[in-house]
Amino acid sequence: MTAEEPVPSVAIIGAGPCGLFQVFELGLLGIRAHVFDSLKVVGGQCAELYPDKPIYDIPALPVCGAQELVDRLMQQIRPFDPQFHLGEEVTTLIPDGAGRFTVGTAGGTQMTAGAVVIAAGLGAFQPRRLGVDGAEAFEGNQIQYRVRDAQQLAGRRLVIFGGGDSALDWAVALAPAARSLTLVHRREHFRGAPATVARMRELQAAGRIQYIEGIAQAVLSDGAELHGVRIKGNDGTTHEVAADQVLVFFGLHPKLGPIAQWGLALERKALAVDTEKFQTSVPGIFAVGAINTYPGKKKLILSGFHEAALAAFGIQHHLFPQQKQFLQYTTTSPIMHKRLGVPDI
């Protein structure tokens, strides 16, 4: 393509810190990004696994909370107006043979991208499943891993599994309108906010929540419909609890999933890349951050930021192979000032 033609957008798979910084590095070069993440929120591991923990090895930020880092990255990329597709797992990546790609998600979204950056970290976060025989048949209807419509649960018999914030928040929120609500957690101690645990205990004392310390043993069904769950209590007793709807909040775990099927060279579940452009074995598909591997690779956020900077130049070359590349400084480049929306002084 020539420099006069419109610049095709780039698809970034993964909205973790490295995917977000990739938006910035592409934006400086005048390239717009679409960002996909299977999670409904941006930030990857920082937001999902350790939002409140301090990070000490981000250059020039002696200490920075993990969620704060994500918030700062979002602020930094705002001038480049990326299009986010959150809650959308990318399942297909099809090259057209001429350097362009069709990216498809489980939800049916499709886009044509001029290049692709896989910034998928450890893989797409998926809910941990109930994991008892027969549960699979009811997943997506009577067994849910997130609440889609709280109003639909009013007047119903609910069983909630889990001991973290999600399980507790929903138990407290749904108990007043439910016909019955049983909360099941495998340990004495909860991982949720103390105030929510206290509220849950109040509702338990008031008879609005039944609490069982134990684990799921089986789903009770007539084959077509689930009508309850069998729970093995930690004290050895077995409970058969009637249920119309089961909600499971065991947290999320990452899964490499479809990425392994895209025909890209892998080394021990990571995408093999070069260290000049961080390109995978397929020209036009790049990989940055925790998903890639090369000699000496360290899974650090700062390494991912460096990779994103060089990948952006690799992508620019992929889109405009004839164009000469210049290194410009954000301090002094008028075109970069324009793209950043800052005064050119």
Ligand SMILES: Cc1cc2nc3c(=O)[nH]c(=O)nc-3n(C[C@H](O)[C@H](O)[C@H](O)COP(=O)(O)OP(=O)(O)OC[C@H]3O[C@@H](n4cnc5c(N)ncnc54)[C@H](O)[C@@H]3O)c2cc1C
């Ligand atoms: C407890 C803990 C503490 C840490 N402390 C530090 C530290 O102090 N310093 C440091 O440098 N690093 C630290 N790390 C490591 C750091 O968090 C990771 O290296 C970093 O998050 C990697 O960023 P990333 O953008 O590559 O991927 P991730 O943060 O893993 O984000 C990848 C995103 O891609 C999404 N995704 C994957 N596949 C798909 C798909 N097919 N479709 C759509 N979306 C997809 C995932 O849902 C996820 O949101 C720590 C990690 C943990 C767990």
